[in-house]
Amino acid sequence: MTRPRNLRLPASIAGVAGLLALSALTSGCSPSASAASGDTRVKGGTIVYGHEQEPPCLFGGWLQQAYIDRNILDSIVTEANDGSIKPWLATSWTVSGNGQVYTFTLKPGVKFTDGTPLDAQAVADNFYYWEKGGNSTAKVSMDPYFKSAKALDATHLQVTLTKPYLPFLTMISQAYFGIQSPTALKRGAKANCDDPIGSGAFKVKVWKHGQEVILVRNPNYTSWPATALHKGPAIVNEVDWKFLSDPVERYAALTTGAANVIYDIPTVDWKNAEANYQVTQYITPGKPVSVYMNTINGVFRDKLVRQAFAYGANRKAAAQAAFHGVIPYEGNPSVSRATPGYDAAVASAYAYNPAEANHLLDQAGWTKRNSAGYRIKNSKELDVMFAYPAGSVFTSEGATLLQILQQQWKQVGFNVKLIPETQAETFAGKFSTPTSYDAQPWYWTSPSAAILWIVWRPSTKANPNYSNSSFYNNEKLSTLIQHGNSAATAGAAARFYGQAQQILQDNAAAVGLYDQTSSIAVAKNLHDVWLEKSQGEPVFEDAYFTR
Amino acid sequence: MKTQARTARRFLVKIVTAVGVLVAAASVTFFAQLMVPGDRATAILNEQTGRAQRWTPAQLAPVNHRFGFDRPLIVQYVSYVGGLFRGNLGTSYTQYKPVTQVIAAQLLPSLVLTVGALIAAWVLALAVILLTGRRGRFVTSLGSTWEALTASLPTYWVGVVLLVVFAVEFRIFPVIGGTSVMGTVLPVLTLAIPLAGFLGQVTRDEFDKVLEQPFITTARTRGMSETAVRLKHALRHSVLPAITLSGWALGALLSGAVIAENVFGRPGIGQVLVTAVNTRDVPTVSGIVLVVAGVYVVANLLVDLAYALVDPRLGAS
Numbered sequence: 104m105t106r107p108r109n110l111r112l113p114a115s116i117a118g119v120a121g122l123l124a125l126s127a128l129t130s131g132c133s134p135s136a137s138a139a140s141g142d143t144r145v146k147g148g149t150i151v152y153g154h155e156q157e158p159p160c161l162f163g164g165w166l167q168q169a170y171i172d173r174n175i176l177d178s179i180v181t182e183a184n185d186g187s188i189k190p191w192l193a194t195s196w197t198v199s200g201n202g203q204v205y206t207f208t209l210k211p212g213v214k215f216t217d218g219t220p221l222d223a224q225a226v227a228d229n230f231y232y233w234e235k236g237g238n239s240t241a242k243v244s245m246d247p248y249f250k251s252a253k254a255l256d257a258t259h260l261q262v263t264l265t266k267p268y269l270p271f272l273t274m275i276s277q278a279y280f281g282i283q284s285p286t287a288l289k290r291g292a293k294a295n296c297d298d299p300i301g302s303g304a305f306k307v308k309v310w311k312h313g314q315e316v317i318l319v320r321n322p323n324y325t326s327w328p329a330t331a332l333h334k335g336p337a338i339v340n341e342v343d344w345k346f347l348s349d350p351v352e353r354y355a356a357l358t359t360g361a362a363n364v365i366y367d368i369p370t371v372d373w374k375n376a377e378a379n380y381q382v383t384q385y386i387t388p389g390k391p392v393s394v395y396m397n398t399i400n401g402v403f404r405d406k407l408v409r410q411a412f413a414y415g416a417n418r419k420a421a422a423q424a425a426f427h428g429v430i431p432y433e434g435n436p437s438v439s440r441a442t443p444g445y446d447a448a449v450a451s452a453y454a455y456n457p458a459e460a461n462h463l464l465d466q467a468g469w470t471k472r473n474s475a476g477y478r479i480k481n482s483k484e485l486d487v488m489f490a491y492p493a494g495s496v497f498t499s500e501g502a503t504l505l506q507i508l509q510q511q512w513k514q515v516g517f518n519v520k521l522i523p524e525t526q527a528e529t530f531a532g533k534f535s536t537p538t539s540y541d542a543q544p545w546y547w548t549s550p551s552a553a554i555l556w557i558v559w560r561p562s563t564k565a566n567p568n569y570s571n572s573s574f575y576n577n578e579k580l581s582t583l584i585q586h587g588n589s590a591a592t593a594g595a596a597a598r599f600y601g602q603a604q605q606i607l608q609d610n611a612a613a614v615g616l617y618d619q620t621s622s623i624a625v626a627k628n629l630h631d632v633w634l635e636k637s638q639g640e641p642v643f644e645d646a647y648f649t650r
Numbered sequence: 651m652k653t654q655a656r657t658a659r660r661f662l663v664k665i666v667t668a669v670g671v672l673v674a675a676a677s678v679t680f681f682a683q684l685m686v687p688g689d690r691a692t693a694i695l696n697e698q699t700g701r702a703q704r705w706t707p708a709q710l711a712p713v714n715h716r717f718g719f720d721r722p723l724i725v726q727y728v729s730y731v732g733g734l735f736r737g738n739l740g741t742s743y744t745q746y747k748p749v750t751q752v753i754a755a756q757l758l759p760s761l762v763l764t765v766g767a768l769i770a771a772w773v774l775a776l777a778v779i780l781l782t783g784r785r786g787r788f789v790t791s792l793g794s795t796w797e798a799l800t801a802s803l804p805t806y807w808v809g810v811v812l813l814v815v816f817a818v819e820f821r822i823f824p825v826i827g828g829t830s831v832m833g834t835v836l837p838v839l840t841l842a843i844p845l846a847g848f849l850g851q852v853t854r855d856e857f858d859k860v861l862e863q864p865f866i867t868t869a870r871t872r873g874m875s876e877t878a879v880r881l882k883h884a885l886r887h888s889v890l891p892a893i894t895l896s897g898w899a900l901g902a903l904l905s906g907a908v909i910a911e912n913v914f915g916r917p918g919i920g921q922v923l924v925t926a927v928n929t930r931d932v933p934t935v936s937g938i939v940l941v942v943a944g945v946y947v948v949a950n951l952l953v954d955l956a957y958a959l960v961d962p963r964l965g966a967s
Binding site: 151153157159160163164165166167236239240243291292293296297311312313314345346347348349351352355356358359361362492524525526527528529530531532533534535536545567569570572 | 687706746747814912915916917922925927928
């Protein structure tokens with residue numbers, strides 16, 4: 104009966120959503136659309152934003168937390184749309200010749216909204232706060248490169264690394280690295296959960312749990328990033344960040360004018376949204392949604408079987424069909440097309456080829472078929488235990504995609520058993536050991552190809568890497584990624600990362616499915632709402648209404 | 651004096667039983683959640699990072715220490731139950747605040763929603779029965795079809811259709827309801843409509859039987875109007891099964907309210923419960939189970955009371 108709050112059901116309610124689209128057409132112009140004709144700028148006002156999931160705390164290492172944090176916390180640097188790093192709290196920086204010492208010059212006179220000065224010591228404190236578990240994603244994005252952070256004086260911060268780490272600045276541009284007031288951090292976890300204190304364009308007025316977070320303008324805002332569209336404090340007075348987990352309700356909120364912006368447009372409403380609103384789709388950099396293959400236990404220990412699996416289904420056509428053409432297919436299993444250093448040639452491998460899949464399976468010794476049509480070897484069936492995180496990662500559309508693929512894999516002789524994981528099972532790690540699954544799709548957002556290191560670092564007894572869900576250890580791969588991370592230039596890094604992607608693809612350590620995306624639809628009378636580059640968070644400080 | 655003492659003792663027994671039920675509910679929930687595969691520290695770390703992986707002992711140790719998972723299980727249990735008697739339901743693993751605070755903030759909207767839905771369901775069910783019960787074949791079957799249909803409707807579907815029709819098409823009610831009065835109407839109806847069908851079905855059978863009883867004929871021969879017969883005599887006798895069901899319905903509505911809450915963006919403990927189950931937030935889940943169990947206990951006491959009021963036979967005994 105009960106549904107996880109973040110379960111999205113666009114396909115199963117396609118009929119109702121269709122009705123909704125129809126009603127939007129029959130009722131003519133919605134109020135928000137009709138207001139679009141004017142072009143007089145309005146100062147103030149309240150943006151009602153319909154978001155999807157509500158996090159347990161406002162600050163943390165989950166993307167859902169980064170979305171809000173981007174609007175209340177400032178980071179040291181920011182990433183521009185072309186991938187270059189621009190000033191934010193740091194006006195400039197220098198990197199030592201060996202690539203290990205970063206010296207940042209901070210904007211003087213910046214204050215947190217609780218009055219605490221934002222100086223070099225405050226930023227250094229934040230580095231140690233993340234490392235001590237304050238933000239696990241921040242920590243994993245710097246490990247094992249981070250060594251120390253210290254204040255040289257009030258406006259100069261020195262960060263020392265253990266080895267050169269070229270993506271360092273890109274990594275710290277993420278909202279996980281938002282700087283918080285050290286005074287506020289001392290209040291303890293409970294207070295920081297509900298009300299993280301930063302120096303950002305907005306601050307938390309109240310969090311009505313289960314409903315909305317009300318953000319109010321920080322009138323004393325001085326530390327906008329170089330990528331901001333205007334200089335100065337936010338133009339609107341308030342952002343009502345509402346949690347509307349139901350897709351029908353969320354889109355209805357937009358069409359009726361109850362919301363000015365919504366997150367994650369249901370794909371069935373996509374065409375309607377494009378016609379009536381400003382639609383932006385964000386393709387998330389990092390690991391796309393791709394299938395980890397268990398390389399140390401079960402049928403996928405054999406590389407040929409993994410490759411046959413990759414050839415055996417038309418993943419591109421299935422993604423096209425399941426997502427109504429809205430979410431792009433991704434053939435590269437290790438990094439998405441939005442990631443710097445993405446290798447497009449790698450992505451084109453394993454195009455649908457059932458003949459080749461059959462050939463590889465014959466070669467691997469799975470020559471006979473049983474009465475059900477599945478291949479057998481030594482009287483064992485070619486079974487694939489395919490666990491997938493239902494609801495949290497795979498919407499019902501994602502599940503449809505897997506069902507299409509399941510039918511095609513059956514043709515070449517795989518018996519794919521789809522096992523939907525509940526969110527509780529997922530988080531409890533029920534499907535995290537080598538004996539609990541053969542294949543499992545997942546994604547991991549990150550602005551840099553350094554995600555390769557987080558995911559594919561070899562697991563050793565002394566230093567296990569449980570993020571390596573294919574259990575795939577390859578020393579050459581490891582060396583290449585480390586060369587990429589410590590390369591002197593982006594071009595050199597891309598060459599190393601490209602070779603790493605090739606190795607992963609050649610060995611079919613994972614199989615690509617589709618890019619992780621997010622989207623927003625904005626009413627036509629609201630302007631300059633933009634998605635930041637590193638993780639796609641909506642930014643409201645530049646937004647203004649027109650009359 | 652003797653009867654007073656007996657009443658007092660009976661009352662005391664009832665209270666002790668109720669407390670026993672509550673502690674048992676909390677204990678069962680506490681242990682049931684620990685028996686689910688995977689440990690709590692792993693779930694907390696995965697939930698914080700949006701991951702589904704194992705963690706090293708070094709990574710788990712601080713979490714285990716912070717939440718006291720490194721203490722023997724029996725110590726954790728005794729300190730939890732001891733806390734219950736002091737009104738302390740523990741601290742949420744994910745929100746870092748007392749569970750009493752987490753629940754208190756969400757309880758009122760939930761109670762408004764569920765009590766409102768129960769009342770609305772009764773009004774709907776009785777109206778349909780009075781209007782269509784034994785009114786000729788066509789009208790009667792119209793009423794019973796309506797009940798069978800609404801009783802079988804999925805709550806989610808009812809919610810979405812109400813949203814699209816009354817909030818999007820006719821713009822009578824807000825899409826994002828929140829806790830406002832207007833915003834409460836559609837969520838209440840979402841839960842009330844299927845329940846009304848259900849209550850109507852059980853009431854209709856009794857209603858039909860009662861209308862055949864000799865005392866109804868007697869009342870009619872005394873010249874009582876049809877409406878008065880239905881309201882004063884038939885209905886009073888036929889609502890008893892539905893009253894019994896209401897005690898159950900109140901608890902079920904409270905824990906199943908999450909669907910209506912989701913569709914209309916309404917806060918409530920239904921949403922908190924689902925999130926807490928997903929994130930293995932043991933104290934929060936136990937706390938909500940405790941609240942729902944408490945509502946069941948109170949609702950059943952009210953049902954007993956209502957029986958005595960409605961059925962004169964019980965009053966005499």
